Amino acid sequence: MTREQALNAYSHDIWQRIAxxxxxxxxxxxxTLVAFIVAADGHLRGAMIKHSSGNRxxxxxxxxxxxxxxxxxxxxxxVSVGPLSFAISFDFR
Numbered sequence: 001m002t003r004e005q006a007l008n009a010y011s012h013d014i015w016q017r018i019a020x021x022x023x024x025x026x027x028x029x030x031x032t033l034v035a036f037i038v039a040a041d042g043h044l045r046g047a048m049i050k051h052s053s054g055n056r057x058x059x060x061x062x063x064x065x066x067x068x069x070x071x072x073x074x075x076x077x078x079v080s081v082g083p084l085s086f087a088i089s090f091d092f093r
Contacts, residue, residue, distance in 0.1 A: 006076045011086070014038070017069040018088060023061060026092055030055045032062040035087045044070035045083055053092070062090040 001009070030053030037045040047066045049059050066088070075084060 001078070003078050006079045010073075010076055010079055010084075014069075014072055014086060015088065017072060018066055021065050021068045022090065023065070026058075026061075028055060028058050028092055030058045030092050032059050032090045032092075033087060034062050034066055034090065035085065036066050037083045037085050038070075038072050038075070039083050040075045040081060042070075042072040042074045044072070050087060053090075058090075058092050061092075065090065 031051075032049060032053040033051035034047055035050045036047035039045045044067065047063055049063065052059050053062075075081075
């Protein structure tokens with residue numbers, strides 16, 4: 001597997017872990033962009049709102065969802081020896 005394929009597979013795994021924890025059935029609407037860093041061992045090193053939905057509750061919920069998905073699997077050896085940065089958009093509808 002190439003580095004790019006391994007990175008794509010890892011990113012997909014991260015997305016699936018987060019999507020599985022995203023709350024459903026909310027009456028609130030909005031979109032929040034969350035940026036976060038995953039350490040080589042899979043632990044969440046930090047997360048922050050990059051673009052607010054304008055609703056503090058939705059923003060907090062997006063951050064809590066990323067936090068609940070951690071820890072993530074360790075990074076594949078051929079992907080990176082250091083932390084990786086990700087950004088994910090949460091669309092609440």
